[in-house]
Amino acid sequence: MDVQTLTFLIVGLSFALYIGIAIWARAGSTKEFYVAGGGVPPLANGMATAADWMSAASFISMAGIISFAGYDGSVYLMGWTGGYVLLAMCLAPYLRKFGKFTVPDFIGDRYYSRTARLVAIFCAIFICFTYIAGQMRGVGVVFSRFLEVEIETGVYIGMVIVFFYAVLGGMKGITYTQVAQYCVLVFAYLVPAIFISMMMTGHFFPQTGFGATLIGSDGVYVLDKLDGLSAELGFAQYTEGSKSMIDVFAITGALMVGTAGLPHVIVRFFTVPRVKDTRISAAWTLVFIAIVYTTAPAVASFARVNMIDTINGKDGSGTEYAEAPGWIKNWERTGLITFDDKNGDGKMFYTAGKITDPNSANEVNVDRDIMVLANPEIANLPAWVIALVAAGGIAAALSTTAGLLLVISTSVSHDLLKRTLKPDITDKQELLAARLAAMVAIVISAYFGINPPGFVASVVAFAFGLAAASFFPAIIMGIFSKTMNREGAIAGMVTGIGFTAAYIIFFKFVSPELNNPEHWFLGISPEGIGLVGMIINFAIAAVVLKFTQATPIEIQEMVEGIRNPKGSAEAHDH
Structure with a gap:
């Protein structure tokens, strides 16, 4: 069978599995819709959390960034893993001991304020829609290549699938769907990586192949080969990078604290029966994440070597366009690879475009988001492996999209309606509102997927920055400071997310021509500015606290109760 037929078959079977699980696990109450009834075993929750957390940015785009940026791309590995x-x-x-359904729920009750809850709802929805834009774009990229449809059509297909299990099943359906999606995505990530590692280095484990010598190269290491190719073609050294130390620190920090403030990841820990299960679940999640994250640098390096050798030829003189490998023509149809024969010699040549010889100007533009998806094709792996990677990329994008949609729907139905505007609505009405909110959110997310504000991982990085500048300080102070009051928390969240969003919007959309280190604040890029936003949040909160009323005694006692280990085996039910 050809690649397209196999892709239809494998992706179709995975979709049938996801929809079947959603129907089986259909939520019948708000507790099942919001937190899967609070009865998910730690191992299953660990797998579901890993799938929720490893989005299209992790599966599709992270290795692509590392492949193109080399050392500079390591900030994503360090930041996302450290943040978890x-x-x-x-x-x-x-937060699990506090026993609430959502992050705005915690912030509203901890800061004894309707305004704080509304600010948290706004932050949650803003962050989630920013994040979803990257996920839906990832779905469109996968479909456009492997099902040979327009990116827009791919987004619509993904939208329909997510609608089934997010709207029907809620957190219960999403949880067990994400367990299946993790199995699909990890298998899809490892199989081609192992194949290519064996072919290029003779090592079964990609993690060791990454540091090994290339077969038939007289002892040349993979990374030495990449450094040589990078220098020869005008790129920055692969193992050195070009970002300043402060920017690397800021991006890593923003991704770390942003991870810790992401509402769709936090809500996963409300689904386990007991507080101690939260830690067990988190440990399992780290194991499941590590399997993919330790493989990503190897995938990136192998793909980069193969891509350059394929386009430029083993002798570096270029490849005849008429004889170009099938993967180039396949991806060219999607518009994610373009060829411009600048010197008219009929040969493709890929460089940084900085070489003095005009005949060596860059003629091939490759979208970095395709590197993981195209990797099996570049390495001439069997068709079933290529189809499997397509299914894995879709699983990664859909799993995170579903988690984000749930946060949006619960923010509207539970936090906005039930806890703020209409406290007397019934459980059935609240569940209906949650499903309607999820439907509206899916439509809006499809629009962002079709009109994305950047490539997948870049968009996702902005979501982490916004979470770092808004939720993380409010949650940390809410848990570890008995004295932090509502005025301080609200002022901190508003200024933190306001500053960070304004900085990103200015450099990315208003004045992109100024988006360079000369114009950045302290040399910190938009991807890393969330760390500065976080510091501003803490500082403003501390200043406002000095000039406003003290936190009520009952709130201070509640915070003490959250931190007190006594009774931590069981969570409070509210």
Whole structure:
């Protein structure tokens, strides 16, 4: 069977599995819709959390960034992984003990304020829609290549599938769907990586192949080969990078604290039966994440070597366009690879475009989001492996999209309606409102998927920055400071997310021509400005606290109760 037929078959079977699970696990109450009834086993929750957290940015785009940026791309690995540890150790068990459904729920009750709840609802929805834009774009990219449809059509197909299990099943359906999606995505990520590692280095494990010598190269290491190719073609050294130390620090920090403040990840820890299960679940999640994250640098490096050798030829003189491999023509149809024969010699040549020889100007533009998806094709792997990767990319994007949609729907139905505007609505009315909110959110997210504000991982990085500047300080102070009051928390969240959003919007959309280190604040890029937003949040909150009323005694006692280990085996039911 050809690639397209196999893709239809494997992706179709995976969709049937997801929809079947959604129907089986259909939510019958708001507790099942919001937190899967609070009875998910730690192992299953760990797998579901890993799938929720490893989005299209992790599966599709992270290795693509590392492949193109080399050392500079490592900030995503360090930031996202470190952030998950921070979340698991410092936030998740305390939030689970608090026993609420959502992050705005915690902020509204902890800061004894309707305004604080409304600010948190706004932040949650803003962050989630920013994040969803990247996920739906990832779905469109996968479909456009492997089902040979327009990116827009791919987004619509993904929208319909997510509608079924997010709107029908709620958190219960999403949880068990994400368990299946993790199995699909991890298998799809590892199989081609192992194949290519064996072919290029003779090592079964990609993690060791990444640091090994290339077969038939007289002892040349993979990374040495990449450094040589990068220098020869005018790129920055692959293992050195070009970002300043402060920008690397800021991006890593923003991704770390942003991870710890992401509402769709935090809500996953409300689904386990007990507080101690939260820590067990977090440990399992780290194991499941590590399997993919330790493989990503190897995938990136192998793909980069193969791509350059394929386009420029083994001798570096270029490849005849008429004889170009099938993968180039396939991706060219999607518009994600373009060829401009600048010197009219009929040969493709890929460089940084900085080489003095005009005959060597860059003629091939490759969208970095295709690297993981195209990797099996570049390496001439069997058709079933190529189809499997397509299914994995879709699973990664859909799993996170579903989690984000749930946060949006619960923010509207539970936090806005039930807890703020209409406290007397019934459980059945609240469940209906949650489903309607999810439907509207799916339509809006499809629009962002069709008109994305950047490539997948870049858009996702902005969501982390916004979460770092808004939720993280409010949650940390809410847990570890008995004295932080509502005025301080609200002022901090508003200024933090306001500054960060304004900085990103200015450099990315208003004046992109100024988006360079010369014009950045302290040399910090829009991807890293969330760390500065976080510091501003903390600082403003501390200043406002000095000039406003003290936190009520009952709130201080509630915070003490959250932190007190006594009774931590069981969570409070509210």
